[in-house]
Amino acid sequence: MNLKLRVWRQSSAKAAGSLVEYPAHDVSPDMSFLEMLDVVNEGLQERGEEPIAFDHDCREGICGSCGFVINGRAHGGQKRTTVCQLHMRHFHDGDELVLEPWRSRAFPVVRDLIVDRGAFDRIIQAGGFVSVNTGTAPDGNAIAVPKVDADLAMDAAQCIGCGACVAQCPNGAAQLFTAAKVAHLGLLPQGQPERASRVESMVAQLEEEMFGSCTNFGECEAVCP
Amino acid sequence: MALDARIPDGPIETKWERTRFDLKLVNPANKRRFTVIVVGSGLAGASAAASLAELGYDVHCFCFQDSPRRAHSIAAQGGINAAKNYQNDGDSAYRLFYDTVKGGDFRAREANVYRLAELSVRIIDQCVAQGVPFAREYGGMLANRSFGGAQVSRTFYARGQTGQQLLLGAYQALSRQIAAGKVTMFPRTEMLDLVVEDGRARGIVTRDLVTGAIGRHAAHAVVLATGGYGNVFFLSTNAKGSNATAIWRAHKRGALFGNPCFTQIHPTCIPVSGEYQSKLTLMSESLRNDGRIWVPKQKGDARKAAEIPEAERDYYLEVKYPSFGNLVPRDVASRAAKAVCDQGRGVGPGGLGVYLDFSDSIRRLGKHAIEERYGNLFEMYERITGEDPYTVPMRIYPAVHYTMGGLWVDYHLMSNVPGLFVLGEANFSDHGANRLGASALMQGLADGYFVIPYTIGDYLARHMGEKLDAESALFRNAEAEVRAEVAKLLAVRGKRSVDSIHRELGKIMWEYCGMARNATGLREALVRIPALRQEFRENVNVLGAGESLNQSLEKAGRVADFLELGELMCRDALEREESCGGHFREESQTPEGEALRDDDRFSYVAAWENLGGDQGWKLHKEPLAFEHVHLAQRSYK
Amino acid sequence: MTMKAHVDLLRSTLGRKAVMAVTGFLLFGFVLTHMAGNLKMYLGQEKFDAYAEGLREIGKPLLGHGQALWIARVVLLAAALLHIWSAWSLTMQSRRARPLRYEALKSERSTYAARTMRWGGVILLLFVFYHLAHLTFGWVHPDFVPGKVYQNVTVGLQVWWVAGFYMLANLALGFHLYHGLWSFFQTLGWTHPRFDPWRRRFAALFAIVITLGNLSFPLAVLTGVVR
Numbered sequence A: 001m002n003l004k005l006r007v008w009r010q011s012s013a014k015a016a017g018s019l020v021e022y023p024a025h026d027v028s029p030d031m032s033f034l035e036m037l038d039v040v041n042e043g044l045q046e047r048g049e050e051p052i053a054f055d056h057d058c059r060e061g062i063c064g065s066c067g068f069v070i071n072g073r074a075h076g077g078q079k080r081t082t083v084c085q086l087h088m089r090h091f092h093d094g095d096e097l098v099l100e101p102w103r104s105r106a107f108p109v110v111r112d113l114i115v116d117r118g119a120f121d122r123i124i125q126a127g128g129f130v131s132v133n134t135g136t137a138p139d140g141n142a143i144a145v146p147k148v149d150a151d152l153a154m155d156a157a158q159c160i161g162c163g164a165c166v167a168q169c170p171n172g173a174a175q176l177f178t179a180a181k182v183a184h185l186g187l188l189p190q191g192q193p194e195r196a197s198r199v200e201s202m203v204a205q206l207e208e209e210m211f212g213s214c215t216n217f218g219e220c221e222a223v224c225p
Numbered sequence B: 001m002a003l004d005a006r007i008p009d010g011p012i013e014t015k016w017e018r019t020r021f022d023l024k025l026v027n028p029a030n031k032r033r034f035t036v037i038v039v040g041s042g043l044a045g046a047s048a049a050a051s052l053a054e055l056g057y058d059v060h061c062f063c064f065q066d067s068p069r070r071a072h073s074i075a076a077q078g079g080i081n082a083a084k085n086y087q088n089d090g091d092s093a094y095r096l097f098y099d100t101v102k103g104g105d106f107r108a109r110e111a112n113v114y115r116l117a118e119l120s121v122r123i124i125d126q127c128v129a130q131g132v133p134f135a136r137e138y139g140g141m142l143a144n145r146s147f148g149g150a151q152v153s154r155t156f157y158a159r160g161q162t163g164q165q166l167l168l169g170a171y172q173a174l175s176r177q178i179a180a181g182k183v184t185m186f187p188r189t190e191m192l193d194l195v196v197e198d199g200r201a202r203g204i205v206t207r208d209l210v211t212g213a214i215g216r217h218a219a220h221a222v223v224l225a226t227g228g229y230g231n232v233f234f235l236s237t238n239a240k241g242s243n244a245t246a247i248w249r250a251h252k253r254g255a256l257f258g259n260p261c262f263t264q265i266h267p268t269c270i271p272v273s274g275e276y277q278s279k280l281t282l283m284s285e286s287l288r289n290d291g292r293i294w295v296p297k298q299k300g301d302a303r304k305a306a307e308i309p310e311a312e313r314d315y316y317l318e319v320k321y322p323s324f325g326n327l328v329p330r331d332v333a334s335r336a337a338k339a340v341c342d343q344g345r346g347v348g349p350g351g352l353g354v355y356l357d358f359s360d361s362i363r364r365l366g367k368h369a370i371e372e373r374y375g376n377l378f379e380m381y382e383r384i385t386g387e388d389p390y391t392v393p394m395r396i397y398p399a400v401h402y403t404m405g406g407l408w409v410d411y412h413l414m415s416n417v418p419g420l421f422v423l424g425e426a427n428f429s430d431h432g433a434n435r436l437g438a439s440a441l442m443q444g445l446a447d448g449y450f451v452i453p454y455t456i457g458d459y460l461a462r463h464m465g466e467k468l469d470a471e472s473a474l475f476r477n478a479e480a481e482v483r484a485e486v487a488k489l490l491a492v493r494g495k496r497s498v499d500s501i502h503r504e505l506g507k508i509m510w511e512y513c514g515m516a517r518n519a520t521g522l523r524e525a526l527v528r529i530p531a532l533r534q535e536f537r538e539n540v541n542v543l544g545a546g547e548s549l550n551q552s553l554e555k556a557g558r559v560a561d562f563l564e565l566g567e568l569m570c571r572d573a574l575e576r577e578e579s580c581g582g583h584f585r586e587e588s589q590t591p592e593g594e595a596l597r598d599d600d601r602f603s604y605v606a607a608w609e610n611l612g613g614d615q616g617w618k619l620h621k622e623p624l625a626f627e628h629v630h631l632a633q634r635s636y637k
Numbered sequence C: 001m002t003m004k005a006h007v008d009l010l011r012s013t014l015g016r017k018a019v020m021a022v023t024g025f026l027l028f029g030f031v032l033t034h035m036a037g038n039l040k041m042y043l044g045q046e047k048f049d050a051y052a053e054g055l056r057e058i059g060k061p062l063l064g065h066g067q068a069l070w071i072a073r074v075v076l077l078a079a080a081l082l083h084i085w086s087a088w089s090l091t092m093q094s095r096r097a098r099p100l101r102y103e104a105l106k107s108e109r110s111t112y113a114a115r116t117m118r119w120g121g122v123i124l125l126l127f128v129f130y131h132l133a134h135l136t137f138g139w140v141h142p143d144f145v146p147g148k149v150y151q152n153v154t155v156g157l158q159v160w161w162v163a164g165f166y167m168l169a170n171l172a173l174g175f176h177l178y179h180g181l182w183s184f185f186q187t188l189g190w191t192h193p194r195f196d197p198w199r200r201r202f203a204a205l206f207a208i209v210i211t212l213g214n215l216s217f218p219l220a221v222l223t224g225v226v227r
């Protein structure tokens, strides 16, 4: 199939960006979205144009590196799928696709579709941990953890830190990301001693980072991979 | 050069304890006067950086991703081994040690492996305390599963995302130290050179991947935890960014490279679907518990799987290995798949695939039971291939997965360059010629949490009060060399993209240095790789500038190193005229076609010294002695 | 609470959200009772006027005529102002959080109600202004008689477009309440998987009851059921 792409190109954080049109020819339905971009990039380089920059690493949907907005939907809007796992069979010949970076003041664009998600790291640094030094831990079975709690904690702990929640939220809020870490550690006995102070400092950092404020739209959960 | 592995004498059970007692200590007040560079923030790097900072060292940590949390360890699915014996099934440190040495086909150091097994239990404790949500039983105790053909249940897991959860635990510990100001984190920063002064590691040269700025960093010791180099093959289960650059440049500065040709090929990966393929996805090994592997008996059979009658199917593993059947070890299963595909009986596009069929299990246990066990894997398979494995058999094919080789290190995890320590998949240490499932995570964390914090002190204590100077002529020269290399890559402006050359290298490696190797093929590769390197130097096309984010430039630097490393791998494979673990030399097999070791000639670690320029390499041998695990030929009949 | 905590309550996002939720809930309490009170309209002029008068007599021995009502008015006004201020400032913060808009952001899951909170709120504000000028002060009423509440309503709502505007505003109110009430629990952290479906039902029930009740008044006047 053939597609028409309109891709956000921006050479650096300070430069102004714009949408540039590129055709994508002979796209195979078995390609992943990023493989389709790889092929487009090969073509660009042949013509002496710099390739489209996008973040990616594992290409298995787990590292959280990849991510951009396709036609107004973070990660393309397929359920529980990151762009690296999104396959071209979900698109049709002749489709026009607009590719934009996560747009959020807290995530400044670095180049093209790459943004700086350092704000997420700083939120974790503020308190998203259990203060335990190496070597001081008691036996792993010393404290029993009810299976239900362990499972619920695992649900929350699966966040890959991709930033799609912020990108899709009409308010640009980082509620889901922050709440996921608070819930993960708060559900486990190991996280109890610092429970209150953790929430306080993580929320304080959240305030610093210029995210928007949640009004419970629920978009974030819909795009969370 | 004399290789001293610094293995303490005495009984194996107390070697580590005695070593720890003999180590020199740095007094707490002096620790902050030492700067330690940790390159890598995977399980090995993050755990090391956090633990060293907790002790009080001034740590500088580097990774090329935008956040330390994204290191490739995040992708590990299956689990982590530990000799806890929670299941009361007779496990012990000694048994884990025994299994690991044997699984590695007797090409690992006994002392290192014993220490690994011994430390494994503390890793679980540490991770639980950090809040890693391991799977639990209803009674609230930690759950285990058996993995990779082990006869005991010793694998701890967090759904199918064990690596993710362990890494997030280490990342959170690291984050805490960053907040405390004890670790300075440099994300999106790539190490491009090691600075060696008077034979000792004194710092690194880096490139800021956003601005392109070249940086000089001096330290009292340098720790490399930069992961594996499976991407030499272009297609592998590794992340796209995984690379050999850090260890390779250290190698060129004098560090010996251990067993470069030892590569693990994983039998259950999703096959290649086209020329555009960018990476291969692993499907957990556990699938082989309930799936049956087969290909059509007839060559070039183009019928759909469902149309091939039972009598015309060849369940080749069950036929060839009646007692282990579909559960033979990774290397055996991989080679068997290659053999049937070479006969023209492979399935799917290009004929490079075999069926992994669940229809019998679904009939026997019901769809629901299969869904419980493998639901998320089936979902992932369907997402990638568009086929529903409940109704159509999965197609799988082996893929490069892990590199047992890496920089040579002694018992202290220090390379032959004093002050340069190497941890995790980046070193060669514990897995011999084949790694058992769920033991890489264990090794990375043992190295980072429980080995390096002690052994680095012993080195540093001998270098109290040394001044650091990143402005010295030595550092400036190293920087100039890096700049020149970057400029050279950008100046070629040839016709071929970096990826196209990388893909070509991968094909050569896979063909001649992959699942089965022989002298003729390896010699062929040793002609073709230098030629391709030449082509790269003259005809690569890297657009853009050095002073900005430039992904083609990043790739070009990495591929330049792969083009050299690939050659060394073939050299090593050619030299080792025996089959062992993941290294299968067609010349050395039993009459039944199984791997045949040659302990008299090859019971050693191959440690290669880079002679610089076009001088090639010199081989050093560290002999291996087996006092506890008895040398025996593996058999899975 | 320390002083710092007080300041943070108004400055922090979470604090302002809590203010919005609590004041929103007060406003909800008002519209609910207001609607319930207005139902007396169906009992005829005397009863309804007496009810309106009665409101002014609440707390009689202690407070003077209309005093209790004034207290309520002050509380209500303060709540409305705080509510609007917090909504406005948070909206602005969220605007700033995305300086560059998307070509077209698609919505994935959010309800129509959630997406119209702000414009719906503005419509409500405009409505309240008009409504006060209409039925409380009589400035825009063709034939306003202070104290003759029943007559003011029946005459006032006979104008078709006035009645139409009332109905439109009350539909907006319904949406605003539907999302707002559900959101109220979320904001204050009163959530639990087992309790969540009830939150939805609670929000829907009250939003529907209030909207139907309020819609019925202009309809009743227009159709002559109440005259």
Ligand SMILES: Cc1cc2nc3c(=O)[nH]c(=O)nc-3n(C[C@H](O)[C@H](O)[C@H](O)COP(=O)(O)OP(=O)(O)OC[C@H]3O[C@@H](n4cnc5c(N)ncnc54)[C@H](O)[C@@H]3O)c2cc1C
Pocket (backbone or CB within 6 Å): B039, B040, B041, B042, B043, B044, B045, B062, B063, B064, B065, B068, B070, B071, B072, B073, B074, B075, B076, B077, B078, B079, B080, B162, B163, B189, B190, B191, B192, B225, B226, B227, B228, B237, B238, B239, B242, B243, B245, B246, B282, B401, B402, B423, B424, B425, B426, B437, B438, B439, B440, B441, B442, B444
């Ligand atoms: C798909 C998959 C599944 C696996 N499943 C399992 C399993 O179930 N159990 C198990 O035990 N093992 C498993 N493994 C193996 C295991 O995951 C790895 O061996 C292990 O995680 C490696 O950890 P590491 O810390 O050594 O390196 P990595 O996690 O690869 O980290 C490397 C770090 O080094 C940094 N880096 C690299 N080069 C540079 C440079 N030049 N400059 C700066 N920084 C650099 C990177 O940014 C990164 O932070 C699996 C591997 C794969 C690929």
Ligand code: HEM
Pocket (backbone or CB within 6 Å): A214, A215, A216, C020, C021, C022, C023, C024, C025, C027, C028, C031, C083, C084, C087, C088, C117, C118, C120, C121, C122, C124, C125, C173, C176, C177, C179, C180, C181, C183, C184, C185, C187
């Ligand atoms: C200019 C006028 C108004 C604006 C801009 C406005 C805006 C908002 C916003 C943005 C919310 C928050 C939704 C959320 O957090 O999920 C909200 C909640 C609410 N509003 Fe309003 N509103 C206005 C007027 C009113 C009026 C007049 C009423 C009452 C009749 C009202 C009742 C409520 C209620 C009950 C809530 C729920 C409280 C909560 O969020 O928990 N609002 N409003």
Ligand code: HEM
Pocket (backbone or CB within 6 Å): C031, C034, C038, C052, C073, C124, C128, C131, C132, C135, C136, C149, C153, C166, C170, C173, C214, C215, C217, C218
């Ligand atoms: C169709 C629906 C409605 C009718 C028929 C109605 C009717 C009335 C009447 C008759 C009064 C005057 C009462 C008096 O002076 O004693 C009044 C006052 C008022 N109404 Fe409504 N109303 C309706 C809906 C609303 C709504 C939706 C709101 C708010 C969102 C609202 C807010 C007010 C306020 C603030 C007053 C002034 C109260 C005061 O005296 O302090 N009304 N309404």
Ligand code: SF4
Pocket (backbone or CB within 6 Å): A158, A159, A160, A161, A162, A163, A164, A165, A166, A176, A177, A180, A220, A223, A224, A225
């Ligand atoms: S909460 Fe979901 S969408 Fe947000 S960062 Fe985590 S994984 Fe991504």
Ligand code: F3S
Pocket (backbone or CB within 6 Å): A168, A169, A170, A171, A172, A173, A174, A175, A176, A213, A214, A215, A216, A217, A218, A219, A220, A221
């Ligand atoms: S979409 Fe945004 S408004 Fe809240 S519920 Fe999710 S953060």
Ligand code: FES
Pocket (backbone or CB within 6 Å): A055, A056, A057, A058, A059, A060, A061, A062, A063, A064, A065, A066, A067, A082, A083, A084, A085
């Ligand atoms: S590349 Fe890792 S999640 Fe997409």
